[in-house]
Amino acid sequence: MIYNTRFLINQIKSKENLTKKYLSFIKFININPHAKPVWLFLLTISIFITSISSYKLIKLISLLKFNLNFNNKFKLFKSRKISNKSTRIIHIPYKNKLIEIKLNNPNNDKFEQDKLIFKKFMKEHESYLKLNINSNNIEKPIIKFQFFEKISIIWNLILIPKIFDKNSYLLLSQITFLFARTWLTLLVTKLDGQITKDLMSFNIKYFIRDMIYWFLFAVPASYINSGIKYLTKRLSLNFRSNLIRYCHDLYMDPKLVYYKLQFNNNNNLNDYKLNYQTFNQYITDDIKTFCDSLTNLFTNIGKPTVDLIFFAIYLRDNIGNFGIIGILLNYFITGLILKNYSPDFSKIWKIKSFFESIYYNYNLNLINNCEEISFYKGISFERLKVEEIFNKMINHLNLEINQRFKFQLLEDYILKSIWPAFGYFFASLPILFDSSLNSSIASSNIKSFTVNKRLILSMADAGSRLMYSIKDISKLNGLTDRIFTLLVNLHQVHDSNFMYGYIDSNKIKPTGGFGSTYNISSFASRSKIRGFNYNINNNNSNNSNNFNYFENGTIQKNFPGLRFEHIDIIPPSIKGPFAKPILKNLNFKILQGENLIIHGKNGCGKTSIIRIISELWPLFNNGLLSKPSNSNIFYVSQKQYFVNGSLRDQVIYPLNWKMCIEKGDDDTKIKSILKDVGLEYLIERFGLDYNPHGKGMKIEEIIINDKIIQLYDSYVGGNIDGKTNWENLLSGGERQKLIFARILYHNKKLVILDEPTSAISYDYEDILFDLMKKRGFTLITISNRESLIKYHDYILELSKDDDDDNDDNDDYNNNNKSDGKFSKIDEDYLKKFETLDGEIEYLQNEISKINEMKKRKIELLDLLDGYE
Numbered sequence: 001m002i003y004n005t006r007f008l009i010n011q012i013k014s015k016e017n018l019t020k021k022y023l024s025f026i027k028f029i030n031i032n033p034h035a036k037p038v039w040l041f042l043l044t045i046s047i048f049i050t051s052i053s054s055y056k057l058i059k060l061i062s063l064l065k066f067n068l069n070f071n072n073k074f075k076l077f078k079s080r081k082i083s084n085k086s087t088r089i090i091h092i093p094y095k096n097k098l099i100e101i102k103l104n105n106p107n108n109d110k111f112e113q114d115k116l117i118f119k120k121f122m123k124e125h126e127s128y129l130k131l132n133i134n135s136n137n138i139e140k141p142i143i144k145f146q147f148f149e150k151i152s153i154i155w156n157l158i159l160i161p162k163i164f165d166k167n168s169y170l171l172l173s174q175i176t177f178l179f180a181r182t183w184l185t186l187l188v189t190k191l192d193g194q195i196t197k198d199l200m201s202f203n204i205k206y207f208i209r210d211m212i213y214w215f216l217f218a219v220p221a222s223y224i225n226s227g228i229k230y231l232t233k234r235l236s237l238n239f240r241s242n243l244i245r246y247c248h249d250l251y252m253d254p255k256l257v258y259y260k261l262q263f264n265n266n267n268n269l270n271d272y273k274l275n276y277q278t279f280n281q282y283i284t285d286d287i288k289t290f291c292d293s294l295t296n297l298f299t300n301i302g303k304p305t306v307d308l309i310f311f312a313i314y315l316r317d318n319i320g321n322f323g324i325i326g327i328l329l330n331y332f333i334t335g336l337i338l339k340n341y342s343p344d345f346s347k348i349w350k351i352k353s354f355f356e357s358i359y360y361n362y363n364l365n366l367i368n369n370c371e372e373i374s375f376y377k378g379i380s381f382e383r384l385k386v387e388e389i390f391n392k393m394i395n396h397l398n399l400e401i402n403q404r405f406k407f408q409l410l411e412d413y414i415l416k417s418i419w420p421a422f423g424y425f426f427a428s429l430p431i432l433f434d435s436s437l438n439s440s441i442a443s444s445n446i447k448s449f450t451v452n453k454r455l456i457l458s459m460a461d462a463g464s465r466l467m468y469s470i471k472d473i474s475k476l477n478g479l480t481d482r483i484f485t486l487l488v489n490l491h492q493v494h495d496s497n498f499m500y501g502y503i504d505s506n507k508i509k510p511t512g513g514f515g516s517t518y519n520i521s522s523f524a525s526r527s528k529i530r531g532f533n534y535n536i537n538n539n540n541s542n543n544s545n546n547f548n549y550f551e552n553g554t555i556q557k558n559f560p561g562l563r564f565e566h567i568d569i570i571p572p573s574i575k576g577p578f579a580k581p582i583l584k585n586l587n588f589k590i591l592q593g594e595n596l597i598i599h600g601k602n603g604c605g606k607t608s609i610i611r612i613i614s615e616l617w618p619l620f621n622n623g624l625l626s627k628p629s630n631s632n633i634f635y636v637s638q639k640q641y642f643v644n645g646s647l648r649d650q651v652i653y654p655l656n657w658k659m660c661i662e663k664g665d666d667d668t669k670i671k672s673i674l675k676d677v678g679l680e681y682l683i684e685r686f687g688l689d690y691n692p693h694g695k696g697m698k699i700e701e702i703i704i705n706d707k708i709i710q711l712y713d714s715y716v717g718g719n720i721d722g723k724t725n726w727e728n729l730l731s732g733g734e735r736q737k738l739i740f741a742r743i744l745y746h747n748k749k750l751v752i753l754d755e756p757t758s759a760i761s762y763d764y765e766d767i768l769f770d771l772m773k774k775r776g777f778t779l780i781t782i783s784n785r786e787s788l789i790k791y792h793d794y795i796l797e798l799s800k801d802d803d804d805d806n807d808d809n810d811d812y813n814n815n816n817k818s819d820g821k822f823s824k825i826d827e828d829y830l831k832k833f834e835t836l837d838g839e840i841e842y843l844q845n846e847i848s849k850i851n852e853m854k855k856r857k858i859e860l861l862d863l864l865d866g867y868e
């Protein structure tokens with residue numbers, strides 16, 4: 001016990017001695033606890049600890065919330081959906097867990113307001129172009145005047161839409177960090193001078209102290225540097241999310257912007273023409289690069305600007321007004337020289353991006369159509385084509401490298417040699433012209449020279465970084481152009497008055513969208529004139545301002561069946577309603593439960609009828625289309641489409657599994673449908689062999705009717721979660737059967753099928769159509785297969801006079817005849833085919849009899865040969 005107490009006392013004493021030693025050392029080297037390096041060090045440590053612990057706390061709270069939600073997940077999901085319509089929730093797998101992400105629903109009012117801003121810009125741009133063309137002004141400044149306007153529009157509408165936005169806080173923190181870094185650089189520079197002075201005056205005590213200060217400074221400096229990088233990346237990511245979500249809301253909406261974008265021909269504003277073929281490049285690559293460039297530019301310009309101002313103010317006290325004016329004048333003049341010799345980086349970047357997107361798309365096309373290309377042995381052709389594109393890209397890149405090299409030469413010479421030389425000169429001015437200079441104050445002078453030199457070099461560095469950022473601004477200019485083009489086009493097509501790129505040849509102005517002189521549909525809706533004749537020749541055709549020749553057709557929804565009245569099928573084009581119709585004056589009506597088959601030659605316009613029904617193409621003339629509501633129609637296109645996902649996903653598309661579960665549909669239903677269409681073997685066939693990963697990671701559990709349903713990201717032996725490339729693995733017939741499974745699953749009132757059984761054998765075609773009839777669907781089938789006629793009640797036979805195609809002066813008034821013959825399929829009609837079928841059967845029997853006899857004859861001859 002005594003031993004222990006002694007031991008403890010000794011311990012405390014030795015610790016006290018150690019603390020005393022430390023304190024006396026600190027006193028000896030004169031460390032001031034209130035000195036900036038000390039409190040900055042302590043502040044950084046405390047900020048670091050606080051931020052880490054608050055981050056952990058937030059994570060813990062969200063984990064608790066997640067666990068709480070999980071137990072009531074399904075109920076919460078439903079109640080939230082009802083209570084808050086302005087947001088939607090998506091679940092994302094993250095670190096073996098599911099996290100909830102709340103997304104704002106598209107705000108159409110905001111889009112309408114934004115549209116006006118883009119419209120105004122385009123109008124101004126148009127008049128600016130006119131002005132320049134009239135005055136033959138061909139000057140091309142490096143940073144076009146519209147650049148700032150475009151950036152500010154994108155910034156205010158999308159990147160930081162309100163003052164108290166989380167991005168504003170990030171930006172504010174970034175600005176604070178930038179100022180802090182400059183201030184720290186100033187402090188470190190002073191300390192650098194002090195250390196030099198300590199060395200020159202052989203003051204070891206102060207030297208050790210200043211070295212300790214140096215190490216203390218290193219902690220906040222590293223924190224601030226990594227903080228700036230972190231904030232830049234976060235800001236870029238947030239900007240990207242905002243832009244992407246904005247674009248998604250615009251083009252992935254029920255207005256079918258993603259489809260109609262291809263018709264936007266605003267070619268009187270070529271600067272903002274979107275290349276539909278490379279649309280994915282805009283969305284994927286350009287937005288990302290734009291956000292990175294913008295946030296990096298902010299650091300690249302913000303930091304050197306703050307440095308320049310701070311250092312210039314500080315240096316003015318040291319080297320006087322003359323010195324500082326000299327330095328700034330040098331920067332300005334050399335900057336002007338550089339600007340003059342700078343190539344148009346914005347244009348270079350735009351062309352490079354264009355070639356890269358074409359090259360990327362061509363390779364994608366090669367992969368998507370690999371089988372077809374292999375069958376045609378078309379690889380040499382493809383290679384030639386892809387190499388041609390690649391060479392064009394390489395030529396452009398070479399040109400870019402050459403231009404960059406010349407500019408870099410001049411840039412490096414000026415920024416890395418001339419500027420520091422000027423810096424040395426101006427830093428030494430106070431020493432060179434100081435008459436009071438003597439050896440006793442040499443060390444003090446050396447300190448101030450070191451500080452000035454370092455500051456001037458830092459200023460040169462800041463200035464050169466500003467100069468280098470001219471290139472970044474140019475690149476950002478090119479990127480801003482592309483992003484702005486994307487947004488302008490999306491808004492133009494999203495506009496309810498979008499007229500599929502129609503250009504009035506008299507005015508050469510697009511109508512609908514922006515920059516339009518006349519807006520056809522709004523005119524039509526305002527004028528409310530119906531029944532005008534379609535004949536342009538007969539109705540004031542000389543009066544180009546008169547738009548009374550046409551108006552939009554009428555679409556009536558919730559009709560129990562399908563009705564076409566005087567409908568012309570006109571493809572969207574720059575001629576708008578005045579383009580030559582593919583089919584004229586279609587008239588028919590079927591009611592619910594009645595089926596219609598459409599016959600016609602290839603290319604006569606069968607599929608185009610579906611495009612009109614589904615509102616992909618406009619109804620230009622004054623016809624009437626009556627149909628059920630869009631949610632009650634199911635379209636099946638000629639080309640089957642499969643999604644990336646499991647067999648279940650193919651059947652339930654366009655629903656996702658969650659909606660499917662909400663509907664109360666379990667796998668038993670999907671399996672029975674697959675059995676109905678004769679595809680149940682796919683469940684087993686594309687099982688483990690096609691999923692080498694075997695049982696996948698569990699991605700979600702959902703509670704429904706007190707039952708936990710688990711879903712995996714890949715195949716789990718024998719069920720329909722098997723994921724594979726359905727597009728490539730299924731045969732033509734299997735693909736069409738799988739689409740029938742989709743029809744059966746969705747069970748819509750009206751089903752429109754385009755060549756649904758072209759690859760299916762006749763026996764299965766019967767099974768499938770019998771099933772469809774039994775289910776009571778109203779069918780519109782486009783097919784020339786006569787075997788399908790018996791399943792339908794009406795037939796629409798499309799025929800177009802060949803003369804029509806050659807007739808350029810169509811006179812609609814004198815040509816009121818219809819291109820479609822609509823008739824009932826009665827017994828008389830069917831007999832025609834029955835007789836034909838009977839004859840074929842008889843002939844086939846006769847042929848097989850002849851073949852049988854031939855075989856018998858050969859056998860007898862062989863037998864005779866044997867006897868001989």
Ligand SMILES: Nc1ncnc2c1ncn2[C@@H]1O[C@H](COP(=O)(O)OP(=O)(O)OP(=O)(O)O)[C@@H](O)[C@H]1O
Nearest residue numbers: 571572582600601602603604605606607608609638
């Ligand atoms: N966007 C478009 N602009 C102009 N013409 C088009 C457009 N899309 C299709 N066409 C033309 O319209 C005509 C009818 O095309 P559609 O696809 O409707 O034919 P189809 O009768 O279904 O042919 P098939 O029996 O071969 O499938 C074709 O000549 C086609 O080239």
